[in-house]
Amino acid sequence: xxxxxxxxxxxxxxxxxxxxxxxxxxxxxxxxxxxxxxxxxxxxxxxxxxxxxxxxxxxxxxxxxxxxxxxxxxxxxxxxxxxxxxxxxxxxxxxxxxxxxxxxxxxxxxxxxxxxxxxxxxxxxxxxxxxxxxxxxxxxxxxxxxxxxxxxxxxxxxxxxxxxxxxxxxxxxxxxxxxxxxxxxxxxxxxxxxxxxxxxxxxxxxxxxxxxxxxxxxxxxxxxxxxxxxxxxxxxxxxxxxxxxxxxxxxxxxxxxxxxxxxxxxxxxxxxxxxxxxxxxxxxxxxxxxxxxxxxxxxxxxxxxxxxxxxxxxxxxxxxxxxxxxxxxxxxxxxxxxxxxxxxxxxxxxxxxxxxxxxxxxxxxxxxxxxxxxxxxxxxxxxxxxxxxxxxxxxxxxxxxxxxxxxxxxxxxxxxxxxxxx
Ligand SMILES: Cc1cc2nc3c(=O)[nH]c(=O)nc-3n(C[C@H](O)[C@H](O)[C@H](O)COP(=O)(O)OP(=O)(O)OC[C@H]3O[C@@H](n4cnc5c(N)ncnc54)[C@H](O)[C@@H]3O)c2cc1C
Numbered sequence: 001x002x003x004x005x006x007x008x009x010x011x012x013x014x015x016x017x018x019x020x021x022x023x024x025x026x027x028x029x030x031x032x033x034x035x036x037x038x039x040x041x042x043x044x045x046x047x048x049x050x051x052x053x054x055x056x057x058x059x060x061x062x063x064x065x066x067x068x069x070x071x072x073x074x075x076x077x078x079x080x081x082x083x084x085x086x087x088x089x090x091x092x093x094x095x096x097x098x099x100x101x102x103x104x105x106x107x108x109x110x111x112x113x114x115x116x117x118x119x120x121x122x123x124x125x126x127x128x129x130x131x132x133x134x135x136x137x138x139x140x141x142x143x144x145x146x147x148x149x150x151x152x153x154x155x156x157x158x159x160x161x162x163x164x165x166x167x168x169x170x171x172x173x174x175x176x177x178x179x180x181x182x183x184x185x186x187x188x189x190x191x192x193x194x195x196x197x198x199x200x201x202x203x204x205x206x207x208x209x210x211x212x213x214x215x216x217x218x219x220x221x222x223x224x225x226x227x228x229x230x231x232x233x234x235x236x237x238x239x240x241x242x243x244x245x246x247x248x249x250x251x252x253x254x255x256x257x258x259x260x261x262x263x264x265x266x267x268x269x270x271x272x273x274x275x276x277x278x279x280x281x282x283x284x285x286x287x288x289x290x291x292x293x294x295x296x297x298x299x300x301x302x303x304x305x306x307x308x309x310x311x312x313x314x315x316x317x318x319x320x321x322x323x324x325x326x327x328x329x330x331x332x333x334x335x336x337x338x339x340x341x342x343x344x345x346x347x348x349x350x351x352x353x354x355x356x357x358x359x360x361x362x363x364x365x366x367x368x369x370x371x372x373x374x375x376x377x378x379x380x381x382x383x384x385x386x387x388x389x390x391x392x393x394x395x396x397x398x399x400x401x402x403x404x405x406x407x408x409x410x411x412x413x414x415x416x417x418x419x420x421x422x
Contacts, residue, residue: 001342001343002025002027002028002029002133002134003025003028003029003167003168003338003343003345004028004029004165004166004167004168005021005028005029005030005031005166005167005168005169005170006031006033006144006154006156006164006166006168006169006170007030007031007032007033007170007172007309008033008143008144008169008170008171008172008173008177008178008179009032009033009034009171009172009173009174009177009179009310009312010032010033010034010039010040010112010116010138010140010172011040011112011172011173011174011310011311012046012108012111012112012115012310012324012327012328013172013309013310013311013327013328013330013331014032014034014170014172014309014310015032015112015115015116015118015119016055016059016115016327016328016331016332017170017172017309017330017331017334017335018030018032018119018136019059019115019118019119019122019136020059020331020332020335020336020418020420021334021335021338021339021418022119022122022123022126022134022135022136023122023418023419023420024335024338024339024415024417024418024419025134025339026126026129026130026134026135027130027133027134028134029133029134029135029137030134030135030136030137031136031137031138031139031166032119032136032137032138032139033139033142033143033144033158034138034139034140034141034142035141035142035143035159035173036140036141037140037141038140039109039112039113039116040112041108041109041110041112041113042108042109042202042287042289043107043108043109043202043287043289044107044108044202044204044229044237044239045070045072045105045106045107045108045229045231045237046105046106046107046108046111046323046324047104047105047321047322047324047325048065048069048104048105048106048324048325049103049104049321049322049325050322050325051325051328051329051332051359051412052104052324052325052328052329053104054412055328055329055331055332055412056328057421058332058418058420058421059118059420059421060420060421061114061115061118064114064118065104065106065111065114066104068106068107068110068111068114069104069105069106070105070106070107070229070231070232070233071213071231071232072090072105072213072214072215072229072231073089073090073213073214073231074087074088074089074090074214074215075087075088075214075215075216075217076088076214076215076216076217077216077217077218077219077386077389078216078217078218078273079218079273079386080218080220080272080273082273085386085389085390086386086389086390086392086393087214087393088393090103091103105231107233107237108324111324116138119136120136120138122136123135123136142158142159142160143158143159143178144156144157144158144159144169144178144179144182145157145158145159146182147169147179147182147183147306149183149303149304149305149306150165152167153165153166153167153305154166154167154168154169154304154305154306156169166305167305167345168305168306168307168338168345169183169305169306169307170306170307170309170334171183171306171307171308171309171312171313172309172310172312172327173312174310174311174312174315175193175291175294175296175311175312175315176291177189177308177311177312177313179306179308179312180192180298180308180312180313183303183304183306184298184303188298188299192296192297192298193294193295193296194294194295194296194297195292195293195294196293196294196295196317196319196368196371197243197244198241198242198243198244198292198293198319198371198375199241199242199244199249199250199264199290199291199292199293200239200240200241200290200291200292200293200318201238201239201240201260201264201282201288201289201290202237202238202239202240202287202288202289202290203237203238203281203282203285203287203288203289204235204236204237204238204281204285204286204287205235205236205238205277205278205280205281205282205284205285206235206236206281207230207233207234207235207236208236208277211228211230211236212230213230213231213232215227215228215229215230215231216228216229218271218273218274219374219375219376219382219385219386220268220271220272220273220382221376221377221378221379221381221382222270222377223242223243223244223245223372223375223376223377224240224241224242224243224267224268224271224375225240225241225242225374225375226238226239226240226241226268226271226273226274226278227239227241228274238278238281238282240264240267240268240278240282241293241375242264242267242268242375243371243372243375244267248263248266248267249263249264249267249290249292250292251263252264252290253290253291253292257288260288260290261282261283261285261288264282264290265279265282265283268282293317293318293319294315294317295314295315295316295317295364295366296311296312296313296314296315297314297364298313298314300353301313301314301349301352301353301356302349302352302353305345305346307334307349307352309327309330309331309334310323310326310327310330310331311323311327313330314326314330314356314360314363314364316360316363316364316366317366319366319371320363320364320366322363325363326359326360326363329356329359329412330352330356332412332415332418333352333355333356333413334348334352335415335418336413336415336417336418337349337351337352337355337415339415339417339418340415340417355413373385373388
Protein backbone atom coordinates (compact mmCIF):
# COMPACT_ATOMS: atom_id res chain seq x y z
CA UNK A 1 0.00 0.00 0.00
CA UNK A 2 1.32 3.47 -0.82
CA UNK A 3 1.19 6.29 1.69
CA UNK A 4 0.54 10.00 1.34
CA UNK A 5 3.14 11.67 3.57
CA UNK A 6 3.91 15.29 4.45
CA UNK A 7 7.47 16.10 5.56
CA UNK A 8 7.83 19.54 7.14
CA UNK A 9 11.40 20.85 6.64
CA UNK A 10 13.87 20.44 3.77
CA UNK A 11 17.01 20.49 5.93
CA UNK A 12 19.13 17.37 6.27
CA UNK A 13 16.80 14.66 7.52
CA UNK A 14 13.68 15.62 5.48
CA UNK A 15 15.16 14.92 2.02
CA UNK A 16 17.19 11.95 3.38
CA UNK A 17 14.04 10.32 4.77
CA UNK A 18 12.07 10.90 1.55
CA UNK A 19 14.82 9.40 -0.63
CA UNK A 20 15.15 6.35 1.60
CA UNK A 21 11.42 5.70 1.83
CA UNK A 22 10.84 6.12 -1.87
CA UNK A 23 13.17 3.20 -2.56
CA UNK A 24 10.86 0.83 -0.70
CA UNK A 25 7.80 1.86 -2.69
CA UNK A 26 8.09 4.46 -5.48
CA UNK A 27 4.34 4.94 -5.35
CA UNK A 28 4.45 6.70 -1.97
CA UNK A 29 3.44 10.36 -2.38
CA UNK A 30 5.85 12.47 -0.36
CA UNK A 31 5.42 16.25 -0.11
CA UNK A 32 8.30 18.19 1.46
CA UNK A 33 7.47 21.63 2.77
CA UNK A 34 10.14 24.29 3.35
CA UNK A 35 9.24 27.63 4.84
CA UNK A 36 12.08 29.44 3.02
CA UNK A 37 11.77 30.23 -0.69
CA UNK A 38 14.73 28.01 -1.53
CA UNK A 39 16.93 25.44 0.19
CA UNK A 40 18.41 26.88 3.37
CA UNK A 41 22.07 26.16 2.81
CA UNK A 42 23.66 28.31 5.50
CA UNK A 43 25.58 26.87 8.46
CA UNK A 44 29.14 25.82 9.08
CA UNK A 45 30.80 22.42 9.22
CA UNK A 46 28.93 19.32 10.35
CA UNK A 47 30.62 16.06 11.36
CA UNK A 48 29.81 12.75 9.73
CA UNK A 49 30.81 10.10 12.18
CA UNK A 50 29.62 6.86 13.81
CA UNK A 51 26.64 5.61 11.74
CA UNK A 52 26.33 8.52 9.26
CA UNK A 53 28.97 7.27 6.77
CA UNK A 54 27.39 3.78 6.85
CA UNK A 55 23.95 5.18 5.98
CA UNK A 56 25.28 7.47 3.26
CA UNK A 57 27.19 4.50 1.79
CA UNK A 58 23.97 2.45 1.77
CA UNK A 59 22.27 5.34 -0.03
CA UNK A 60 25.07 5.32 -2.62
CA UNK A 61 26.02 8.89 -1.68
CA UNK A 62 29.26 8.53 0.27
CA UNK A 63 31.56 9.16 -2.69
CA UNK A 64 29.65 12.35 -3.61
CA UNK A 65 29.77 13.44 0.02
CA UNK A 66 33.52 12.73 0.22
CA UNK A 67 34.08 14.91 -2.84
CA UNK A 68 32.51 17.80 -0.88
CA UNK A 69 34.29 17.15 2.43
CA UNK A 70 36.54 19.92 3.69
CA UNK A 71 40.15 19.25 4.51
CA UNK A 72 40.54 20.33 8.13
CA UNK A 73 43.63 18.79 9.68
CA UNK A 74 42.98 19.51 13.36
CA UNK A 75 42.47 22.23 15.94
CA UNK A 76 44.91 24.58 17.58
CA UNK A 77 43.99 26.64 20.63
CA UNK A 78 45.70 30.01 20.64
CA UNK A 79 46.19 32.80 23.17
CA UNK A 80 45.48 36.48 22.55
CA UNK A 81 48.94 36.91 20.93
CA UNK A 82 48.06 34.15 18.43
CA UNK A 83 50.54 31.72 20.04
CA UNK A 84 49.53 28.05 19.99
CA UNK A 85 48.73 26.72 23.48
CA UNK A 86 47.51 23.25 22.48
CA UNK A 87 47.00 21.16 19.37
CA UNK A 88 44.51 18.36 18.61
CA UNK A 89 44.93 16.47 15.31
CA UNK A 90 41.90 15.30 13.29
CA UNK A 91 40.29 12.13 14.59
CA UNK A 92 40.19 9.22 12.16
CA UNK A 93 37.00 7.12 11.92
CA UNK A 94 36.74 4.76 14.89
CA UNK A 95 39.48 6.54 16.84
CA UNK A 96 38.62 7.74 20.35
CA UNK A 97 40.47 10.94 21.01
CA UNK A 98 39.52 14.42 22.19
CA UNK A 99 39.33 16.92 19.35
CA UNK A 100 37.05 18.95 17.14
CA UNK A 101 37.81 17.63 13.68
CA UNK A 102 36.65 14.24 12.48
CA UNK A 103 37.63 12.38 9.32
CA UNK A 104 34.54 13.43 7.38
CA UNK A 105 33.53 17.07 7.78
CA UNK A 106 31.26 18.79 5.30
CA UNK A 107 29.69 22.24 5.08
CA UNK A 108 26.04 21.96 6.14
CA UNK A 109 24.90 23.64 2.92
CA UNK A 110 26.74 21.09 0.75
CA UNK A 111 25.17 18.25 2.71
CA UNK A 112 21.67 19.73 2.30
CA UNK A 113 22.27 20.21 -1.44
CA UNK A 114 23.61 16.66 -2.00
CA UNK A 115 20.60 15.12 -0.25
CA UNK A 116 18.15 17.36 -2.10
CA UNK A 117 19.78 16.60 -5.49
CA UNK A 118 19.69 12.86 -4.73
CA UNK A 119 15.96 13.01 -3.98
CA UNK A 120 15.22 15.02 -7.12
CA UNK A 121 17.35 12.80 -9.39
CA UNK A 122 15.81 9.62 -8.02
CA UNK A 123 12.36 11.07 -8.48
CA UNK A 124 13.09 12.02 -12.10
CA UNK A 125 14.45 8.53 -12.81
CA UNK A 126 11.32 6.90 -11.38
CA UNK A 127 8.82 9.21 -13.08
CA UNK A 128 8.27 7.07 -16.19
CA UNK A 129 7.47 4.13 -13.91
CA UNK A 130 5.19 5.90 -11.41
CA UNK A 131 3.67 8.65 -13.55
CA UNK A 132 1.56 10.94 -11.38
CA UNK A 133 0.80 8.16 -8.89
CA UNK A 134 3.64 8.94 -6.53
CA UNK A 135 6.95 10.64 -6.07
CA UNK A 136 8.58 13.46 -4.12
CA UNK A 137 7.24 16.99 -4.46
CA UNK A 138 8.93 20.04 -2.90
CA UNK A 139 6.88 23.07 -1.88
CA UNK A 140 9.03 26.07 -0.94
CA UNK A 141 7.93 29.25 0.83
CA UNK A 142 5.22 27.49 2.82
CA UNK A 143 4.60 26.15 6.26
CA UNK A 144 1.76 24.67 8.24
CA UNK A 145 -0.57 26.56 10.55
CA UNK A 146 -2.79 23.80 11.99
CA UNK A 147 -2.99 20.03 12.41
CA UNK A 148 -6.21 18.12 13.03
CA UNK A 149 -5.76 14.50 13.95
CA UNK A 150 -8.37 11.92 12.86
CA UNK A 151 -8.12 8.12 13.29
CA UNK A 152 -7.07 7.52 9.68
CA UNK A 153 -5.48 10.80 8.64
CA UNK A 154 -4.11 14.15 9.73
CA UNK A 155 -5.74 17.20 8.21
CA UNK A 156 -3.13 19.88 7.63
CA UNK A 157 -3.81 23.58 7.10
CA UNK A 158 -1.08 25.30 5.08
CA UNK A 159 0.05 28.91 5.35
CA UNK A 160 -1.80 29.70 2.09
CA UNK A 161 -5.03 28.63 3.80
CA UNK A 162 -5.49 25.38 1.85
CA UNK A 163 -6.20 22.11 3.67
CA UNK A 164 -5.15 18.57 2.80
CA UNK A 165 -5.29 15.14 4.48
CA UNK A 166 -2.18 12.94 4.94
CA UNK A 167 -1.56 9.42 6.27
CA UNK A 168 1.46 10.70 8.16
CA UNK A 169 3.10 14.05 8.99
CA UNK A 170 6.86 14.01 9.64
CA UNK A 171 8.21 16.96 11.63
CA UNK A 172 11.70 17.54 10.22
CA UNK A 173 11.68 21.27 10.92
CA UNK A 174 14.60 21.50 13.32
CA UNK A 175 15.20 22.38 16.94
CA UNK A 176 12.43 24.99 17.18
CA UNK A 177 9.91 22.80 15.30
CA UNK A 178 6.54 24.42 14.77
CA UNK A 179 5.07 21.02 13.86
CA UNK A 180 6.11 19.71 17.29
CA UNK A 181 4.39 22.65 18.95
CA UNK A 182 1.20 22.14 16.94
CA UNK A 183 1.09 18.38 17.53
CA UNK A 184 2.20 18.14 21.17
CA UNK A 185 1.19 21.59 22.45
CA UNK A 186 3.31 24.60 23.44
CA UNK A 187 3.78 23.44 27.03
CA UNK A 188 5.19 19.98 26.21
CA UNK A 189 7.28 21.42 23.40
CA UNK A 190 8.78 24.21 25.52
CA UNK A 191 9.52 21.82 28.39
CA UNK A 192 11.40 19.54 25.97
CA UNK A 193 14.03 22.20 25.28
CA UNK A 194 16.89 21.77 27.77
CA UNK A 195 19.11 24.81 27.40
CA UNK A 196 22.88 24.49 27.81
CA UNK A 197 22.94 28.18 28.79
CA UNK A 198 25.16 28.88 25.77
CA UNK A 199 24.43 31.04 22.75
CA UNK A 200 26.09 30.48 19.39
CA UNK A 201 26.47 32.58 16.24
CA UNK A 202 27.84 31.19 12.96
CA UNK A 203 28.90 33.20 9.91
CA UNK A 204 31.53 33.46 7.17
CA UNK A 205 34.20 36.14 6.74
CA UNK A 206 36.91 36.69 4.11
CA UNK A 207 39.90 34.40 4.55
CA UNK A 208 43.32 35.86 5.39
CA UNK A 209 46.58 34.53 4.04
CA UNK A 210 47.90 33.21 7.35
CA UNK A 211 44.90 30.89 7.76
CA UNK A 212 45.49 27.28 6.79
CA UNK A 213 43.88 23.90 7.26
CA UNK A 214 43.81 24.01 11.07
CA UNK A 215 40.71 25.15 12.94
CA UNK A 216 41.64 27.74 15.55
CA UNK A 217 40.09 28.26 18.95
CA UNK A 218 40.43 30.99 21.55
CA UNK A 219 38.98 31.25 25.05
CA UNK A 220 38.22 34.77 26.25
CA UNK A 221 37.44 35.85 29.81
CA UNK A 222 33.78 36.54 30.51
CA UNK A 223 32.74 33.02 29.45
CA UNK A 224 33.34 33.39 25.71
CA UNK A 225 34.79 31.05 23.10
CA UNK A 226 35.70 31.84 19.49
CA UNK A 227 36.52 29.35 16.74
CA UNK A 228 37.58 29.93 13.14
CA UNK A 229 37.51 27.15 10.55
CA UNK A 230 39.00 27.69 7.10
CA UNK A 231 40.35 24.31 5.87
CA UNK A 232 40.68 24.48 2.06
CA UNK A 233 37.86 26.97 1.47
CA UNK A 234 38.08 30.54 0.17
CA UNK A 235 36.23 31.90 3.24
CA UNK A 236 36.61 31.41 6.98
CA UNK A 237 33.76 30.13 9.11
CA UNK A 238 33.42 31.83 12.49
CA UNK A 239 31.69 30.35 15.52
CA UNK A 240 31.08 32.56 18.54
CA UNK A 241 29.86 30.99 21.78
CA UNK A 242 28.91 32.80 24.97
CA UNK A 243 27.70 31.50 28.30
CA UNK A 244 25.42 34.40 29.02
CA UNK A 245 24.78 35.91 32.40
CA UNK A 246 22.28 38.52 31.24
CA UNK A 247 19.29 37.92 28.99
CA UNK A 248 20.62 40.08 26.13
CA UNK A 249 21.34 37.35 23.56
CA UNK A 250 18.27 35.25 24.32
CA UNK A 251 16.01 38.29 24.01
CA UNK A 252 17.51 39.17 20.61
CA UNK A 253 16.18 36.00 18.91
CA UNK A 254 12.69 37.51 18.96
CA UNK A 255 14.02 40.53 17.02
CA UNK A 256 15.16 40.89 13.38
CA UNK A 257 18.60 39.57 12.43
CA UNK A 258 20.25 43.02 12.65
CA UNK A 259 19.39 43.13 16.35
CA UNK A 260 20.89 39.66 16.85
CA UNK A 261 24.08 40.81 15.13
CA UNK A 262 24.16 43.85 17.38
CA UNK A 263 23.72 41.73 20.51
CA UNK A 264 26.58 39.39 19.52
CA UNK A 265 28.82 42.37 18.51
CA UNK A 266 28.32 43.92 21.94
CA UNK A 267 28.99 40.64 23.70
CA UNK A 268 32.29 40.08 21.84
CA UNK A 269 33.48 43.66 21.27
CA UNK A 270 36.22 43.55 23.96
CA UNK A 271 37.82 40.19 23.19
CA UNK A 272 41.55 40.45 22.62
CA UNK A 273 41.93 38.12 19.62
CA UNK A 274 41.12 39.27 16.05
CA UNK A 275 38.53 41.66 17.48
CA UNK A 276 38.15 44.15 14.61
CA UNK A 277 38.18 41.48 11.91
CA UNK A 278 35.59 39.32 13.65
CA UNK A 279 33.22 42.14 14.59
CA UNK A 280 33.39 43.72 11.14
CA UNK A 281 32.91 40.29 9.54
CA UNK A 282 29.92 39.61 11.78
CA UNK A 283 28.26 42.91 10.82
CA UNK A 284 28.80 42.33 7.08
CA UNK A 285 28.05 38.61 6.99
CA UNK A 286 25.29 37.35 4.73
CA UNK A 287 24.94 33.88 6.22
CA UNK A 288 24.64 34.82 9.91
CA UNK A 289 22.73 32.30 12.02
CA UNK A 290 22.35 32.42 15.80
CA UNK A 291 20.56 30.33 18.39
CA UNK A 292 20.48 29.16 21.97
CA UNK A 293 22.19 25.79 22.28
CA UNK A 294 20.22 23.02 23.88
CA UNK A 295 18.92 19.51 23.64
CA UNK A 296 15.40 18.39 22.73
CA UNK A 297 14.23 15.66 25.09
CA UNK A 298 10.76 14.39 24.22
CA UNK A 299 9.02 11.65 26.22
CA UNK A 300 7.44 10.35 23.00
CA UNK A 301 8.49 10.73 19.38
CA UNK A 302 4.99 10.56 17.95
CA UNK A 303 1.43 11.46 18.72
CA UNK A 304 -1.31 10.00 16.54
CA UNK A 305 -0.04 10.28 12.97
CA UNK A 306 2.56 12.98 13.58
CA UNK A 307 6.16 11.87 14.15
CA UNK A 308 9.30 13.80 15.09
CA UNK A 309 12.48 13.37 13.06
CA UNK A 310 15.98 14.81 13.58
CA UNK A 311 16.56 17.95 15.66
CA UNK A 312 12.78 18.42 16.01
CA UNK A 313 12.60 15.28 18.13
CA UNK A 314 16.04 14.71 19.64
CA UNK A 315 18.53 17.49 18.95
CA UNK A 316 21.65 16.49 20.90
CA UNK A 317 23.18 20.05 20.57
CA UNK A 318 26.04 21.06 18.25
CA UNK A 319 28.54 20.54 21.11
CA UNK A 320 28.17 16.77 20.77
CA UNK A 321 29.00 16.92 17.04
CA UNK A 322 26.36 14.22 16.59
CA UNK A 323 23.28 16.10 15.33
CA UNK A 324 23.72 15.09 11.70
CA UNK A 325 24.57 11.53 12.62
CA UNK A 326 21.48 11.17 14.80
CA UNK A 327 19.15 12.77 12.24
CA UNK A 328 20.39 10.43 9.49
CA UNK A 329 19.87 7.47 11.81
CA UNK A 330 16.34 8.72 12.41
CA UNK A 331 15.66 9.08 8.68
CA UNK A 332 16.97 5.56 8.01
CA UNK A 333 15.08 3.89 10.87
CA UNK A 334 11.79 5.73 10.26
CA UNK A 335 11.89 4.88 6.54
CA UNK A 336 12.88 1.29 7.37
CA UNK A 337 10.09 0.78 9.89
CA UNK A 338 7.47 2.27 7.56
CA UNK A 339 8.70 0.00 4.78
CA UNK A 340 8.61 -3.02 7.09
CA UNK A 341 5.13 -2.32 8.49
CA UNK A 342 3.30 -1.55 5.22
CA UNK A 343 -0.06 0.03 6.00
CA UNK A 344 0.41 -0.30 9.78
CA UNK A 345 1.65 3.28 10.31
CA UNK A 346 1.09 3.22 14.08
CA UNK A 347 3.05 -0.05 14.41
CA UNK A 348 5.89 1.53 12.43
CA UNK A 349 5.93 4.60 14.68
CA UNK A 350 6.08 2.41 17.80
CA UNK A 351 9.03 0.41 16.40
CA UNK A 352 10.77 3.64 15.30
CA UNK A 353 10.56 4.90 18.88
CA UNK A 354 11.90 1.61 20.31
CA UNK A 355 14.77 1.45 17.81
CA UNK A 356 15.76 5.10 18.20
CA UNK A 357 15.80 5.37 22.00
CA UNK A 358 19.23 3.76 22.61
CA UNK A 359 20.81 5.94 19.91
CA UNK A 360 19.16 9.09 21.25
CA UNK A 361 20.23 8.35 24.84
CA UNK A 362 23.75 7.62 23.63
CA UNK A 363 24.11 10.79 21.58
CA UNK A 364 22.49 12.99 24.22
CA UNK A 365 24.71 11.66 27.02
CA UNK A 366 26.67 14.77 27.67
CA UNK A 367 28.35 16.18 30.73
CA UNK A 368 26.72 19.62 30.90
CA UNK A 369 28.33 20.17 34.31
CA UNK A 370 31.86 20.21 32.90
CA UNK A 371 30.84 22.49 30.01
CA UNK A 372 31.46 25.53 32.23
CA UNK A 373 35.15 24.58 32.31
CA UNK A 374 35.39 25.65 28.66
CA UNK A 375 33.90 29.03 29.51
CA UNK A 376 36.13 30.49 32.22
CA UNK A 377 35.07 33.77 33.75
CA UNK A 378 38.44 35.25 34.72
CA UNK A 379 41.84 35.64 33.04
CA UNK A 380 43.25 33.20 35.58
CA UNK A 381 40.55 30.73 34.59
CA UNK A 382 41.44 31.12 30.90
CA UNK A 383 45.13 30.57 31.68
CA UNK A 384 44.36 27.47 33.79
CA UNK A 385 42.09 26.02 31.11
CA UNK A 386 44.81 26.62 28.53
CA UNK A 387 47.23 24.59 30.65
CA UNK A 388 44.64 21.85 31.16
CA UNK A 389 43.94 21.61 27.42
CA UNK A 390 47.67 21.45 26.74
CA UNK A 391 47.94 18.51 29.18
CA UNK A 392 44.97 16.77 27.57
CA UNK A 393 46.43 17.25 24.10
CA UNK A 394 49.50 15.40 25.33
CA UNK A 395 47.71 12.70 27.31
CA UNK A 396 44.84 10.96 25.58
CA UNK A 397 41.62 10.17 27.27
CA UNK A 398 40.99 12.64 30.07
CA UNK A 399 37.87 14.26 28.67
CA UNK A 400 35.22 11.56 28.58
CA UNK A 401 32.47 13.87 27.26
CA UNK A 402 34.47 14.42 24.07
CA UNK A 403 35.09 10.73 23.50
CA UNK A 404 31.59 9.92 22.40
CA UNK A 405 30.47 6.50 23.43
CA UNK A 406 30.00 5.07 19.97
CA UNK A 407 29.25 1.53 21.03
CA UNK A 408 26.47 1.42 18.45
CA UNK A 409 28.98 2.14 15.72
CA UNK A 410 28.31 0.05 12.67
CA UNK A 411 25.49 -1.97 14.25
CA UNK A 412 22.73 -0.58 12.10
CA UNK A 413 19.63 -2.66 11.78
CA UNK A 414 19.21 -3.98 8.26
CA UNK A 415 16.01 -3.18 6.35
CA UNK A 416 15.90 -5.29 3.16
CA UNK A 417 12.54 -3.60 2.42
CA UNK A 418 14.45 -0.35 1.67
CA UNK A 419 16.24 -2.08 -1.23
CA UNK A 420 19.52 -0.29 -0.52
CA UNK A 421 22.92 -1.13 -1.96
CA UNK A 422 25.20 -1.93 1.01
C1 LIG B 1 20.44 27.61 9.06
C2 LIG B 1 21.01 26.48 9.87
C3 LIG B 1 22.37 26.47 10.17
C4 LIG B 1 22.92 25.44 10.92
N1 LIG B 1 24.26 25.45 11.16
C5 LIG B 1 24.83 24.44 11.84
C6 LIG B 1 26.24 24.41 12.08
O1 LIG B 1 26.97 25.31 11.67
N2 LIG B 1 26.76 23.37 12.77
C7 LIG B 1 25.97 22.34 13.25
O2 LIG B 1 26.47 21.40 13.86
N3 LIG B 1 24.62 22.35 13.05
C8 LIG B 1 24.05 23.37 12.37
N4 LIG B 1 22.68 23.37 12.16
C9 LIG B 1 21.88 22.28 12.71
C10 LIG B 1 22.01 20.98 11.94
O3 LIG B 1 21.60 21.16 10.59
C11 LIG B 1 21.18 19.93 12.62
O4 LIG B 1 21.63 19.80 13.96
C12 LIG B 1 21.20 18.51 12.10
O5 LIG B 1 21.86 18.36 10.92
C13 LIG B 1 19.79 17.95 12.02
O6 LIG B 1 19.14 18.46 10.86
P1 LIG B 1 17.57 18.57 10.71
O7 LIG B 1 17.28 18.24 9.29
O8 LIG B 1 16.87 17.82 11.78
O9 LIG B 1 17.25 20.11 11.00
P2 LIG B 1 17.75 21.43 10.29
O10 LIG B 1 19.03 21.24 9.60
O11 LIG B 1 17.63 22.49 11.32
O12 LIG B 1 16.63 21.68 9.14
C14 LIG B 1 15.29 22.06 9.41
C15 LIG B 1 14.68 22.60 8.12
O13 LIG B 1 13.31 22.89 8.39
C16 LIG B 1 12.98 24.18 7.91
N5 LIG B 1 11.89 24.70 8.73
C17 LIG B 1 11.97 25.17 9.98
N6 LIG B 1 10.74 25.52 10.42
C18 LIG B 1 9.88 25.25 9.40
C19 LIG B 1 8.48 25.38 9.27
N7 LIG B 1 7.72 25.87 10.25
N8 LIG B 1 7.90 25.00 8.10
C20 LIG B 1 8.66 24.49 7.08
N9 LIG B 1 10.00 24.34 7.17
C21 LIG B 1 10.61 24.71 8.32
C22 LIG B 1 14.28 24.96 8.06
O14 LIG B 1 14.32 26.11 7.26
C23 LIG B 1 15.31 23.91 7.65
O15 LIG B 1 15.47 23.89 6.26
C24 LIG B 1 22.08 24.39 11.42
C25 LIG B 1 20.71 24.41 11.14
C26 LIG B 1 20.17 25.44 10.36
C27 LIG B 1 18.68 25.45 10.06
